[in-house]
Structures are given as structure tokens and as C-alpha cells.
Amino acid sequence: MAQLKTTKPASGLAKPHLQLKQLRRSYGHQTVVKDLDLHIAKGQFLALLGPSGCGKTTTLRMIAGFEQPDAGSIYLDEQLLADAHRSVPPEERGMGMVFQSYALWPHMSVGDNVGYALKLRGVKGADYTRAIDQALEQVELAEKRDAMPHQLSGGQKQRVALARCIAAQPRVILLDEPLANLDRHLRSTMETAFRQLHRQSGATFVYVTHDQAEAMALADEIAVMHQGQLVQRASPQHIYRQPRTAWLARFIGQGSVLKMEAAAPSANHAQGTGQCIGDSAWLHMAIAHALPDSRKPQAEILVRPEHVHVHAAGQGAGLPARVLDCIFKGERYALRLALALPGAQELQAYSQQPFVVGSPVAIDIAQAWTLQSAA
Numbered sequence: 001m002a003q004l005k006t007t008k009p010a011s012g013l014a015k016p017h018l019q020l021k022q023l024r025r026s027y028g029h030q031t032v033v034k035d036l037d038l039h040i041a042k043g044q045f046l047a048l049l050g051p052s053g054c055g056k057t058t059t060l061r062m063i064a065g066f067e068q069p070d071a072g073s074i075y076l077d078e079q080l081l082a083d084a085h086r087s088v089p090p091e092e093r094g095m096g097m098v099f100q101s102y103a104l105w106p107h108m109s110v111g112d113n114v115g116y117a118l119k120l121r122g123v124k125g126a127d128y129t130r131a132i133d134q135a136l137e138q139v140e141l142a143e144k145r146d147a148m149p150h151q152l153s154g155g156q157k158q159r160v161a162l163a164r165c166i167a168a169q170p171r172v173i174l175l176d177e178p179l180a181n182l183d184r185h186l187r188s189t190m191e192t193a194f195r196q197l198h199r200q201s202g203a204t205f206v207y208v209t210h211d212q213a214e215a216m217a218l219a220d221e222i223a224v225m226h227q228g229q230l231v232q233r234a235s236p237q238h239i240y241r242q243p244r245t246a247w248l249a250r251f252i253g254q255g256s257v258l259k260m261e262a263a264a265p266s267a268n269h270a271q272g273t274g275q276c277i278g279d280s281a282w283l284h285m286a287i288a289h290a291l292p293d294s295r296k297p298q299a300e301i302l303v304r305p306e307h308v309h310v311h312a313a314g315q316g317a318g319l320p321a322r323v324l325d326c327i328f329k330g331e332r333y334a335l336r337l338a339l340a341l342p343g344a345q346e347l348q349a350y351s352q353q354p355f356v357v358g359s360p361v362a363i364d365i366a367q368a369w370t371l372q373s374a375a
């Protein structure tokens with residue numbers, strides 16, 4: 001692999017950001033990252049989200065410099081970091097990486113682990129000690145400075161790994177499933193720590209995860225990958241409310257993808273993908289007409305459980321349905337319902353009251369989102 005020497009951007013006024021341009025990487029005959037275009041603004045917290053094997057880690061490793069692209073290029077500011085012919089070595093990219101496995105040196109104290117990169121850079125004496133103390137304070141582990149890694153809990157080890165990363169003051173911090181080894185309670189504590197550190201450090205964060213809840217809780221924007229390609233990139237709110245494809249709608253959050261008749265009678269709604277339908281009466285009609293053997297065109301819509309109102313059968317109008325499941329979730333009940341219509345389409349709903357499994361109900365769908373056909 002030819003190695004590029006680090007060169008500063010030509011202009012100090014250049015707008016700094018990380019750019020992946022038409023990035024491609026294959027292993028044997030399998031192309032795992034396919035012409036990926038991604039621009040990440042300075043100081044942004046971007047989550048790279050997708051199911052196992054979609055190419056997230058390979059993308060992160062190319063940004064870090066552990067893998068070289070087969071085609072395309074990676075720029076930081078205006079500096080070319082890598083393309084198919086050249087690659088700046090990882091240690092010259094000004095990036096830090098936090099792994100799922102913590103990757104602490106077992107024979108070094110917490111303080112020495114945190115200061116490792118600084119020592120390599122020749123930082124010594126009071127500056128070295130101050131940088132370690134500051135980084136450990138940021139992750140609230142100042143009292144563990146002299147402890148050894150084996151004396152720490154999983155969450156503490158991950159915070160040391162973060163402190164080590166921050167102490168080196170990287171421009172970009174790359175995180176590969178850093179919370180995957182932690183229990184649920186610790187994960188939410190660590191999510192708070194990540195958000196604080198992101199704000200304090202001002203660094204650009206690129207965070208790989210397959211957990212949508214984690215991506216939504218942490219990131220300003222989410223880039224969803226599927227089979228090596230970018231499916232959608234937007235804010236968590238946008239991706240949740242307006243997923244582009246049926247695949248993404250199913251992948252992100254709770255919700256049901258229902259079929260409805262694309263050209264329902266009395267429809268004065270424009271048809272097509274990427275639209276919010278808020279007319280309940282029209283929605284009910286279009287869903288009721290989605291006969292499984294219909295020759296008329298069918299469309300797919302996303303219905304989130306919070307938009308489904310359930311009441312006992314006979315108490316008001318609505319689509320007829322039957323309760324398949326009713327699970328107590330603490331603050332509410334989660335229902336699984338089957339429409340009592342041809343096709344028996346299933347959907348999810350929330351309710352403040354329990355419903356008996358098997359009982360007939362009526363449902364109102366307040367809004368839905370039209371989708372592209374399944375990817």
C-alpha cells in the first residue's frame with residue numbers, strides 16, 4: 001500500500017469536513033461497500049446504522065486507515081486520506097478510534113493507557129499529567145488514575161478508552177459499536193457520557209451501530225446502510241417519521257407496513273411515495289379495499305403504533321380488528337392486532353387500557369406514511 005504523507009489543507013479558510021466519495025470495497029467476489037457517498041460536517045455526530053454485515057465496520061475502517069478502498073476516495077478537509085492507490089497511515093489521520101472491545105493495554109495503569117498516544121507524541125511532565133487528568137475528569141474517572149484495567153467494570157473500561165481517545169485531541173472520533181458489551185442500564189448512562197463528550201470536545205463523531213434506539217438517542221443525523229449502500233441519511237426524527245423505503249420502515253422503530261389500494265375510490269389524494277396521509281376516513285377506505293387478490297394497484301404505507309387508536313368494538317366507527325397480543329410495558333400496553341378484513345393484515349398499537357386477547361376492537365388510524373416498494 002503506497003502511503004501518503006500528511007499535508008495540511010491549502011487554505012485555512014476551507015470548510016473542514018469528512019467526505020467519502022464513491023467509496024467501494026470488495027472482499028473476493030463480494031462487494032461490501034458500494035459507491036458510498038457521505039459528507040460529514042465538522043463537529044457532527046453521525047451514526048452509521050444498519051443490520052449486521054451491511055458494511056458499516058468496513059466503512060469505518062476505511063475512514064480510520066485500516067482498510068484501503070478499491071475505488072473512490074476519502075477526504076478530511078481538503079486533504080486526500082485515501083483512494084485506490086494511496087493511503088495516509090492511521091496514525092497520521094488525526095483520528096481516534098473506540099472499539100467494542102475497549103483495547104486497553106492490560107499491563108498499563110488507567111493513567112498510562114490514557115496518556116499513551118501523548119507519550120508517543122513526546123508530551124511530557126506537567127503537560128502530560130494535566131492532559132490525562134482532564135481527560136479522566138471528563139469521563140468522571142479521575143479517582144481511577146492508578147487502577148489497572150482488570151480492576152474496572154466494563155463501563156469504566158469503555159470510559160477509559162474514551163478518555164484515551166479524547167486526550168489525543170483528534171479531529172474525528174470513530175466509534176465501532178462501543179456499547180455492545182454493556183448491559184442495558186450502563187448503555188443509557190454511557191449514551192449520556194457520549195453526548196456530553198461530543199459537546200465538550202467539538203470533534204466529529206462517526207458512530208457505528210446496528211441498534212436504532214442507540215443511533216436515535218445519540219446522533220444529529222443517521223446514515224442507514226443496507227447491503228453496502230446508503231439507503232437514507234437524515235435526522236433521527238425524519239428517518240423515524242418519513243423512512244424512504246418499506247425495508248427502512250420495518251428496520252427503524254416500531255410500526256407496521258400495511259397494503260392499501262393505491263387508487264382507492266373517492267380518493268382526491270395525490271398518490272406516490274413519501275407522503276403523509278392524515279385523512280383517517282380516506283385511509284380506512286383505502287386499507288379496507290386492499291383485497292389480497294385485487295388486480296388494482298396496491299401501495300405500501302407505514303403506520304406507527306402511536307397513530308393507531310383502539311376502542312372496544314361497537315364504541316364508534318373504525319376498521320374492525322381482533323386483538324392478537326396485549327403486553328404490559330409499564331407506562332402503556334403494546335397491542336398486536338389483526339384487521340378483521342380479507343388478508344387479515346397485522347398492525348401494532350399502544351393503549352392505556354388492557355384488551356382481552358381474541359376480543360374484537362375497532363381502530364382509527366390517524367395518519368400514515370406512503371413508502372417506496374420494499375427494497
Ligand SMILES: Nc1ncnc2c1ncn2[C@@H]1O[C@H](COP(=O)(O)OP(=O)(O)OP(=O)(O)O)[C@@H](O)[C@H]1O
Nearest residue numbers: 027032050051052053054055056057058059209210
Ligand atoms: N477481512 C475480511 N475478509 C473477508 N470478508 C470480510 C472481511 N471483513 C468484512 N468482511 C465481510 O464484509 C461484510 C461486511 O462486513 P462489516 O464488518 O463491514 O459489516 P457490519 O455492517 O459492520 O456488520 P456487524 O454489525 O456484524 O459488524 C460481511 O459479509 C463480512 O463477512
